[in-house]
Amino acid sequence: MGTADGDSTAVGARKRAARPRQGASMADVARIAGVSSQTVSRVSNGFPGVNEETRRQVLAAMRELGYRPNSAARALRRGEFRTLGVITFSLSTMGNIRTLEAIATSAAQHGYAVTLLPVAVPTQDEVNGAFSRLGELAVDAVIVIMEIHLLDAATVSLPPGVQVVVADSDAGDRYTVVDTDQAGGARDAVRHLLDLGHDTVWHLAGPEDSFAAQRRANAWRSTLAEAGAVPPPLVRGDWSAESGYRAGLRLAEQQDCTAVFAANDQMALGLLRALHERGRKVPDDVSVIGFDDIPESASFLPPLTTIHQDFAEVGRLCVEGVIGKMRQDGTAHGTTLVPTRLVQRRSTAPRPERRGGQDLSDSSVVGPEGGLQPPPVVER
Amino acid sequence: MGTADGDSTAVGARKRAARPRQGASMADVARIAGVSSQTVSRVSNGFPGVNEETRRQVLAAMRELGYRPNSAARALRRGEFRTLGVITFSLSTMGNIRTLEAIATSAAQHGYAVTLLPVAVPTQDEVNGAFSRLGELAVDAVIVIMEIHLLDAATVSLPPGVQVVVADSDAGDRYTVVDTDQAGGARDAVRHLLDLGHDTVWHLAGPEDSFAAQRRANAWRSTLAEAGAVPPPLVRGDWSAESGYRAGLRLAEQQDCTAVFAANDQMALGLLRALHERGRKVPDDVSVIGFDDIPESASFLPPLTTIHQDFAEVGRLCVEGVIGKMRQDGTAHGTTLVPTRLVQRRSTAPRPERRGGQDLSDSSVVGPEGGLQPPPVVER
């Protein structure tokens, strides 16, 4: 009879499968240890006022039963989840990933878990969807890693009490923002090339709708202007190595182009390939500098001089910022900039004309020493 | 008197800051809508048995109050969190990241959130730590993206009822595993080079303690053996482009080395640089094939022929596997292999001797058509 009724058995099985996870509760531990559940709670949370002997008994009972605090009950009681939500576009760019990783690590150190909210495609609908899902999600605060303009137009309001910090973006008066010092990095890149004697610097920019790309391009233009150099027409890419390659084919035709600042390392990679294919030697004929310092860039042909971004620091500051805001109902919005640093490898060299007509392959001239204000990292 | 006591005021403020997140509860909605909270619950969960008119009123009240279900209470009541935990080493490899992304996307589609559990360094202590933190975490199931041997030695037992699926690893009899068909991919890579006429194929392997590296190396060896080729000494790297470069400097000395299978694209990148620096032309003198098909590999010098891994599929299968196991108390362990595919670009070519002494740069010979069983993707 016990197994006769197929239907009810199936229901029973489903029930059993759905609910065996709840192992022991505080009450169970309390019973074994011969104390009240409140004492178990005190031990569990490391509160004072528990006799050492009692504490040992409770801990023993916990071990025996394999007790794990139920985080749902805990969250319900405390009113907080100890969880941070991270909204990000598909983890396509290295920068986002490294930032995310730093966020996760830093959050763990602060006793917070991290919940991922991927946005498949960067459309307004998707972003709105992510924000409304957020409402039901067990998160105390949110870190957004994305270009802000989509966020601005988001029609869904955040749940009350949920703090937000935005990484890698702009608009510091509306949200708290942590970002790499895009402008500073771009300025250093352009100055580095100018200091090497190049008359001007071409720019292979990122896509128009990216704030980061915009700010790098603006800094490029203004640094050239400050130096009295004539800005060449801007060349547009889309961050991908492939787009860098296509742009590079065009740049290779420009005989007066001796120095290029690529807005990221991937595009620089494609650029290097195009220049190589067209017989323009790097750095002898053309100097190339990138941005990001992805791990592979040290192995490009030639190893890429680039602007290093400290994504780990960005992530860390995001977490500390958002936790800080939670602690003291922070409402002040502002922007924190994380400095970059120039990593000098072998894709940049003095302007060709200066080095005379002979093909002097004196390698010491490759690493120029003079003219740089902040001491750059050479190789690594 | 109300504001006289500074201390109590401070406490009050802290309380207010710590607990305003709980907006409206079901009871609040119920009061506004003039129904019981149970009816609100029914509407909230889309259950039947609610009059259409009543439902509209409740929904209106929800909107008015900005009601959001409290996921902690919900989880406590239901006994499940609708959350998946993902344990992974620092997101250093592209494969892990892409897998993670696919997991997050797929989980969202199934109504699950994803919580990240980063393990800073791959030591036993760290892994144990992650697993014990897991116990307190609000997760129903876990996906582990890591080499399993550390998992094997993990002393911390998983909370009961928490299902596990392992990605990118081995040991299918102990856990449910989803992995790329490492062996198949490696076999295709080696066969591709043999079919091009190379006498044998060198292998630039990943680190010894990686199962993926082991399996690729084993498949390399056995494929050579099947073909009656003599396996050259194995060259060891550590996945990084830098290690590929160092290995490449050594390989460049081997005049009989005409074909190299690198265990990942990063090492292939370093290898290309070393060969270039030592004047060994790719693919004219040496053919190089990679593994992974990272986005940049199409822009290497030359564009890299490689084995494409479908990380998205791996992630998707992980999620579906783990959810399936939860649904029907699955205990059967097994391994699901995701097939790879050969992406033919320009870093592989027929063996030099076959092409005669003259430096014939006929490009049509670069893309060999014959001899491959599975139709490879050419370029992309």
Next chain:
DNA sequence: GCTCGTAATGTTTACGTAAACATGCGCTGG
């Protein structure tokens, strides 16, 4: 006209935890 079934809604209860408050006990000081 009464019972019965069904649809719509309400009431009670329990999930596991932890704050708030209550109890008991031993010791100190006047």
Next chain:
DNA sequence: CCAGCGCATGTTTACGTAAACATTACGAGC
């Protein structure tokens, strides 16, 4: 010698939700 204090521990309660059970109301069938 006992008021009073402080420590260790116990009891009550509430967090928001949803299952289980209870209660209406109304119409069909006899």
